[in-house]
Amino acid sequence: MYKLKCISCETYYDPDEILYTCPKCGDRLGTLEIVYDYDNIVIKKSELDPYDSIFQFKKILPISNSAYQTYLHVGGTPLYSFKGLLGIKEVFVKYDGTNPTGSYKDRATAIAISKAYEFGFKNIYCASTGNAASSLAGLTAPTDLETFIFVPASAPIAKITQLYVYGANVIQIDGSYDEAFDISMKIGQKKRWYSRNSAINPYLLEGKKTGALEVAVQTDFEVPDTIFVGVGDGTVISSLYKGFYDFMQIGLIDKIPKIIGVQAQGADAIARVFEKGEPFTPEDIEAKTIADSISVGKPRDVIKACKYVQKSGGTFLRVSDEEILNAIVELAEETGVFGEPAGASAYAGLKKALSLGLISRDERVCVFVTGNGLKDVRSIESLVRLEKIPPKIETVLQYIDTLKQ
């Protein structure tokens, strides 16, 4: 069994009530965490499979044995090992672009759907920069849930296309993600729809934490020293800490990696709060970055993100848009993994950490590539040479000679 606990005032709540945040502390300060009865949970290493879906971790997920499980296979994504990359002992790349709808968000959505059914909802909604949206649209497609998606109209066309292909109800807001989020919350409450907004629905972070659990299983429980991940609202990074924490509580691993959050320079709201120190107080900014998934000016999971990163001994870093674009290309060329800007920002963060001396080259590090590069090709279109070569052998041979110059 489990309970809900407010991250700020530490009040416990019963899981039977449908509660998103602590009524005493409010939406921004009062996000809830799930606390399990760790003493009574036994998981043997041998019962875990590196490539099984997230539902293999049911004993430490807030769902019942008979809970609805997504039809599509969520999780069990590859963890690639590159020894000597950037001169580092071992760089793992956890590639979540292989999830059914192409991003890390499927982990949270899977749990949202299980909970929506458990609580008896017929309608479910989310606000999104595009990935949570396509995830909810895709994973609910084979169900009878009615799905309502609020996205900024500026979201990458591939992500918006996914929504229509999957047949969701799409509301394109002529504004920012932060505005779409606020509107979705008001309408969701009014209509009594179930919320798949991870930043306020504590169960969803539990789905996201399976990324960390998988890294533990896939490294044979010898977890990396340091983890890098792109940060917008702060839920993914919080979930990574929570996953490692849960596994440590039940004795499956003996340390929590240092967790380093990577923010875009133009969307660094959480880094600012972290640097000011405790008590962590959310401060909003106007976000501007090419990494649409982490273009968040009013992050919702600031407190958990700052507290957990601090507990892990990690920190937050900023990377410029140029560093993100270079990271997309370098990561792809070096590893074959093509990440969307927010996903590749983690690799840009790794390079920044090396240059700042925050990590040493004899560490084992892990870069979380949270989204598939094909979801946003426009951000790197300047790379593409739109050339037309006449279909003549001699001309093509001459052209080939110019290619590697």
Ligand SMILES: Cc1ncc(COP(=O)(O)O)c(C=O)c1O
């Ligand atoms: C691909 C990708 N990476 C990273 C993030 C950052 O996650 P969070 O907003 O929980 O910090 C997101 C979305 O939020 C995302 O879609």
Ligand SMILES: N[C@@H](CCOP(=O)(O)O)C(=O)O
């Ligand atoms: N950038 C995110 C924001 C919302 O996702 P969530 O999983 O934190 O609710 C996105 O993909 O839309």
